[in-house]
Amino acid sequence: MCPSESFIEKEAAQRRPWTHVAKVTVIGNAEVGKTSLTVRFVEGYYNPRYLMTIGTNFFVKDIEMGDRVLRLQIWDTAGQERFGPIRKLYYRGVKGTLLVYDQSNPLSFERLGSWVEEVKQACDNIPIVLVGNKADLPAKVAPEQGAQFAKEHRMTFIESSAKTGLNVGLAFERLAQLVLSHLGSDTPSSED
Numbered sequence: 108m109c110p111s112e113s114f115i116e117k118e119a120a121q122r123r124p125w126t127h128v129a130k131v132t133v134i135g136n137a138e139v140g141k142t143s144l145t146v147r148f149v150e151g152y153y154n155p156r157y158l159m160t161i162g163t164n165f166f167v168k169d170i171e172m173g174d175r176v177l178r179l180q181i182w183d184t185a186g187q188e189r190f191g192p193i194r195k196l197y198y199r200g201v202k203g204t205l206l207v208y209d210q211s212n213p214l215s216f217e218r219l220g221s222w223v224e225e226v227k228q229a230c231d232n233i234p235i236v237l238v239g240n241k242a243d244l245p246a247k248v249a250p251e252q253g254a255q256f257a258k259e260h261r262m263t264f265i266e267s268s269a270k271t272g273l274n275v276g277l278a279f280e281r282l283a284q285l286v287l288s289h290l291g292s293d294t295p296s297s298e299d
């Protein structure tokens with residue numbers, strides 16, 4: 108059933124206008140769950156089927172933080188190797204990123220170093236939240252290893268499951284907090 112027009116108008120009126128805007132990306136190896144995490148966060152559902160991202164997907168989500176509302180423009184990038192050159196085009200103006208690996212796939216953890224390098228080369232010291240996804244599956248990479256990598260690279264570490272919803276909101280909210288503190292309280296928007 109479609110919601111009535113008056114319901115939609117009432118919903119829109121209740122939503123607070125955004126005060127800050129920031130572009131963020133979701134990066135990491137193919138199949139680690141970048142799209143699943145983003146769709147879970149923005150649209151609230153989970154799809155067990157793998158649909159490889161081609162190029163990039165774009166989402167928008169407002170996050171209220173005290174008297175401020177941060178509009179996150181989320182670019183969910185493609186992790187397949189062949190999309191590397193395209194992905195690099197999307198780094199311009201990025202204010203923070205979720206770097207995702209799959210706790211049940213050691214290769215995705217081993218590649219984290221090259222992802223950090225890629226971000227460093229493209230962006231000036233942006234906040235990175237390291238996300239160890241698929242926490243609902245038996246871990247082949249211990250959470251302590253994720254936490255250690257994050258510590259060495261001065262990142263926040265969060266274990267998540269797009270399937271169960273564990274810590275998905277927390278990961279994006281933590282990123283939003285870091286981005287907002289980097290933007291500074293006087294900056295109304297940060298689009299480049």
Ligand SMILES: Nc1nc2c(ncn2[C@@H]2O[C@H](COP(=O)(O)OP(=O)(O)OP(=O)(O)O)[C@@H](O)[C@H]2O)c(=O)[nH]1
Nearest residue numbers: 138139140141142143155157160186241268269270
């Ligand atoms: N068990 C489990 N499966 C997951 C989880 N997150 C994602 N998946 C599954 O893993 C597969 C890949 O998920 P995607 O979200 O498409 O992965 P991606 O990182 O966006 O992949 P690319 O777009 O190719 O870079 C899909 O079959 C998802 O349903 C999770 O938390 N737990």
Ligand SMILES: [Mg+2]
Nearest residue numbers: 141142159160
């Ligand atoms: Mg994807």
